[in-house]
Amino acid sequence: MDSKQCLQAHRDLIEAWLQHAFQEREPRGNLYDAMCYSLLAGGKRIRPVLLLESCRLCGGDPEQVLPFAGAIEMIHTYSLIHDDLPCMDDDDLRRGRPTNHKVYGEAMAVLAGDSLLTAAFEFMLEQRTQIPPERTLEAAGILARAAGARGMVGGQVLDMDGEGRTLGMNELEELQRLKTGALIQAAVEMGCVLAGGTVEQRAALCRYAEHLGLAFQIQDDVLDVVGKTETLGKTVGSDAKSEKNTFVTLKGVEACGELVSRLTAEAVDALAPFGEGAQALCWLANTLATREK
Amino acid sequence: MDSKQCLQAHRDLIEAWLQHAFQEREPRGNLYDAMCYSLLAGGKRIRPVLLLESCRLCGGDPEQVLPFAGAIEMIHTYSLIHDDLPCMDDDDLRRGRPTNHKVYGEAMAVLAGDSLLTAAFEFMLEQRTQIPPERTLEAAGILARAAGARGMVGGQVLDMDGEGRTLGMNELEELQRLKTGALIQAAVEMGCVLAGGTVEQRAALCRYAEHLGLAFQIQDDVLDVVGKTETLGKTVGSDAKSEKNTFVTLKGVEACGELVSRLTAEAVDALAPFGEGAQALCWLANTLATREK
Numbered sequence: 001m002d003s004k005q006c007l008q009a010h011r012d013l014i015e016a017w018l019q020h021a022f023q024e025r026e027p028r029g030n031l032y033d034a035m036c037y038s039l040l041a042g043g044k045r046i047r048p049v050l051l052l053e054s055c056r057l058c059g060g061d062p063e064q065v066l067p068f069a070g071a072i073e074m075i076h077t078y079s080l081i082h083d084d085l086p087c088m089d090d091d092d093l094r095r096g097r098p099t100n101h102k103v104y105g106e107a108m109a110v111l112a113g114d115s116l117l118t119a120a121f122e123f124m125l126e127q128r129t130q131i132p133p134e135r136t137l138e139a140a141g142i143l144a145r146a147a148g149a150r151g152m153v154g155g156q157v158l159d160m161d162g163e164g165r166t167l168g169m170n171e172l173e174e175l176q177r178l179k180t181g182a183l184i185q186a187a188v189e190m191g192c193v194l195a196g197g198t199v200e201q202r203a204a205l206c207r208y209a210e211h212l213g214l215a216f217q218i219q220d221d222v223l224d225v226v227g228k229t230e231t232l233g234k235t236v237g238s239d240a241k242s243e244k245n246t247f248v249t250l251k252g253v254e255a256c257g258e259l260v261s262r263l264t265a266e267a268v269d270a271l272a273p274f275g276e277g278a279q280a281l282c283w284l285a286n287t288l289a290t291r292e293k
Numbered sequence: 294m295d296s297k298q299c300l301q302a303h304r305d306l307i308e309a310w311l312q313h314a315f316q317e318r319e320p321r322g323n324l325y326d327a328m329c330y331s332l333l334a335g336g337k338r339i340r341p342v343l344l345l346e347s348c349r350l351c352g353g354d355p356e357q358v359l360p361f362a363g364a365i366e367m368i369h370t371y372s373l374i375h376d377d378l379p380c381m382d383d384d385d386l387r388r389g390r391p392t393n394h395k396v397y398g399e400a401m402a403v404l405a406g407d408s409l410l411t412a413a414f415e416f417m418l419e420q421r422t423q424i425p426p427e428r429t430l431e432a433a434g435i436l437a438r439a440a441g442a443r444g445m446v447g448g449q450v451l452d453m454d455g456e457g458r459t460l461g462m463n464e465l466e467e468l469q470r471l472k473t474g475a476l477i478q479a480a481v482e483m484g485c486v487l488a489g490g491t492v493e494q495r496a497a498l499c500r501y502a503e504h505l506g507l508a509f510q511i512q513d514d515v516l517d518v519v520g521k522t523e524t525l526g527k528t529v530g531s532d533a534k535s536e537k538n539t540f541v542t543l544k545g546v547e548a549c550g551e552l553v554s555r556l557t558a559e560a561v562d563a564l565a566p567f568g569e570g571a572q573a574l575c576w577l578a579n580t581l582a583t584r585e586k
Contacts, residue, residue, distance in 0.1 A: 031442055031450045082407060087399035106380035107453060110403065111446050114375060117407065118441035121414050125434035133426040140433075141418035148411035149324055153404050157324045160400060 003283035010052040010062060011045050017066045018073065021123065034104040034112035035119070039077045041095050046216070046288070047072045050187040053280055054205055060195025064129050068139055068194060071120035072187055075147050078116035081109050083156065117147070131194055139190040146186035155179025159244070167245040173214065175245070180220075181213035200273060207270035212285050215263035219289060221246040222256050264289040296576035303345040303355060303362075304338050310359045311366065314416065327397040327405035328412070332370045334388050339509070339581070340365045343480040346573055347498055353488025357422050361432055361487060364413035365480055368440050371409035374402055376449065410440070424487055432483040439479035448472025452537070460538040466507065468538070473513075474506035493566060500563035505578050508556035512582060514539040515549050557582040 018039055022032050048069035052062040084091040084099040091099050101109035124140040145151060155178030188205035225248050247256050267285045271278035311332055315325050341362035345355040377384040377392040384392050394402035417433040438444060448471030481498035518541050540549050560578045564571035
């Protein structure tokens with residue numbers, strides 16, 4: 001199996017798991033519809049794929065850690081639903097479809113986000129897996145920390161605070177390290193911890209994720225400017241319009257392209273200790289760096 | 294120590310713990326201010342007190358389970374912040390002070406709620422306590438389930454769906470069993486599980502909490518009608534104005550008073566297996582039933 005097939009297998013696993021996650025639950029008004037509308041809207045599933053592949057790389061069984069991979073995607077999805085709200089970024093379109101609150105109304109979008117965040121912990125703590133309790137606790141704790149005020153939500157606040165003024169490169173990197181980087185790093189750490197990986201493996205994966213996360217965000221900013229609306233599924237230039245600070249407004253498209261290449265090379269370098277085994281994660285970094293959507 | 298002193302001691306413990314919870318965290322814009330504004334606004338602290346006393350009653354040490362008691366109060370607080378949002382109940386006043394979004398703006402109120410919910414799990418999973426990992430997992434899992442789509446948020450959705458039409462008594466009980474009852478029941482179950490209580494103890498505490506939770510909500514509806522704004526700290530009659538379904542609109546004030554008395558007696562009866570040890574929880578049920586705010 002080559003790298004692409006390996007990651008596609010992870011992606012199929014997580015898609016199937018997410019499809020079934022809420023099927024056994026009794027329907028409660030429109031709530032599950034609203035949750036599933038955003039959760040099952042496709043997307044690249046980068047975070048769960050990173051978790052599953054990091055787990056495999058450290059000697060674990062990806063199928064055993066699916067609730068954790070699903071949980072990180074639920075938290076990513078909830079953050080998108082709340083970010084799109086009228087009082088936040090006020091976006092009408094996400095992945096080429098109307099945003100959650102456009103379909104279900106603002107109140108239901110708030111609650112769908114709240115219950116996806118909560119469901120992430122429900123699934124991780126349900127303990128239907130063979131994972132030892134200590135590892136479950138550590139992995140769920142990593143995700144809680146990465147998602148909260150010292151992670152993703154903290155980054156969102158820095159983003160809001162920065163609107164209307166120009167951030168420096170360090171401020172923008174710190175913002176993105178929290179807003180998008182924290183969950184990406186949590187994904188590889190969780191995979192490693194759940195597999196019982198070593199301290200050295202965890203450190204190498206963290207360095208990889210740190211560079212990958214930044215490269216991913218910079219490429220996102222570039223695509224926002226040069227992409228086509230049809231390809232990207234959101235209004236092109238929407239960041240610039242709302243006076244968001246982006247790497248492109250700070251450095252320009254060309255310098256950003258070079259930065260993405262350099263960061264991707266550093267991400268790949270960080271995996272050297274794993275040797276050949278890390279092929280798929282290297283392939284993923286290179287693929288994300290050259291993506292067009 | 295009599296019952297009142299015993300519960301006051303729990304309340305002092307939890308107030309002190311909450312006061313210090315975010316003090317070590319680095320400030321991140323206004324986020325921590327917004328979180329603490331609502332978390333440290335007083336309130337009766339019923340859920341954490343129930344957790345601590347259930348823990349003590351089952352042979353555990355309340356001081357060891359403070360992160361769990363704090364977590365349940367954080368989740369209760371996040372639900373109030375989100376419930377008060379303009380797109381939800383649109384309330385300006387809570388506990389006699391302007392609501393979170395009135396002070397910090399809607400976007401920050403959404404994020405303060407999100408990060409309180411996340412912080413609840415951070416604190417429970419940090420594992421700085423002597424609680425065995427299996428018990429930590431079970432207790433945190435109970436809270437996750439009670440807070441989510443099959444619990445509190447599910448109840449909130451039923452509440453929204455019911456607006457503008459008249460619910461039957463069964464529907465209204467189901468709504469409240471989820472919206473307020475789920476967290477109250479989670480509090481006693483978590484206390485019991487963390488203390489290593491027996492299946493019988495857990496069942497008795499659940500019966501107690503079920504009746505207590507319903508009595509509490511009915512009394513809340515009564516106070517909304519007959520209370521004074523100064524005493525209650527929210528606009529009197531606000532439920533009726535927004536065409537909310539309440540026990541008072543369904544049954545009238547007098548019948549509600551009788552219902553509260555009956556449910557409180559049943560709550561007290563449920564604790565019979567504990568004998569004298571359950572004095573404080575009995576006292577709490579009776580005190581809540583006759584409260585005027």
